[in-house]
Amino acid sequence: MINKKVVAIIGPTGSGKTAWAKKIVSKFPAKIISVDSRQIYKGFDIGTGKDKSFHQDLVDIAEPTRRFTLFDYQKMANELIDQCFKEKSLPVLVGGTGLYLDAVLYGFVLPNIQKESIKFRQNLEKENTLELYQKLTKLNPELALKIDPQNKRRIIRALEIVSLSRRPSVELNKKKKSPFKILIIGIKTDRQTLYSKIDARIDQMIKAGLVEEVRILLKKYPPDLPALNTIGYKEIIDYLQGRVELKEAILKIKTNTHDYVRRQETWFRKNKDIKWVQKYEDAEKLIKKFLKK
16 A cells, blocks of 8 residues: 555665665666755766666756756655655655755655845855855754755855744754654765775776766856865866876766765664665565555
């Protein structure tokens, strides 16, 4: 019975979520909804690890110049989930962007503050990234832990939500009862094993043409485009602009990805609803049991 049931497959970068998603769609009447804040952008393929061998919703849905917010993601994901229920298919959220996942699964009440915040945002954009992150840490330290300290766009969005929502900032951290019946499955992986997989994956991205992908993007967009100021892209830009050697840029991508994984793990550890498993077979058993309820 699928009615109002939602499954999520989560885990840090490189843990194998996409491979599990492929197996799920072959076993269940399921639709995959991507939970990745970077894969939404067109043209950002190699550096975000897109797998185009099967269909995922909320991938390649926005131009890189569009300011795509958490509010936008939540709205679109909820519409897709409702569509799944009407079609009697199982919505399966797959990804590692914890804030996106929680906003959907726990029904966060997010303000659509785009118009209201134009002046507020313009003032924030005048400050450097470190100052903004320190400001967010002071206002809402738990939320700050969940955001890349170097991602200015995400920091500004968080400051907008905290400052303009007119709700106590602590409320943004609280889990509410989900509007759905949920099963969240986490892929449990040894950290050192995960780091090795990540490093090999990054080497493969370079071989697959990541440098050329960034070069093409720079012909279309300015280097300070927010989507380019993310892991895998900003380091290659430094290389292309002559600030570092390619070897150093690759090492920096690996180091920054390891740091990101630790932040993802910190986020996920706080969610007691997650059922951690190591093997896909165990995940499949959990889904079957969940659907029988």
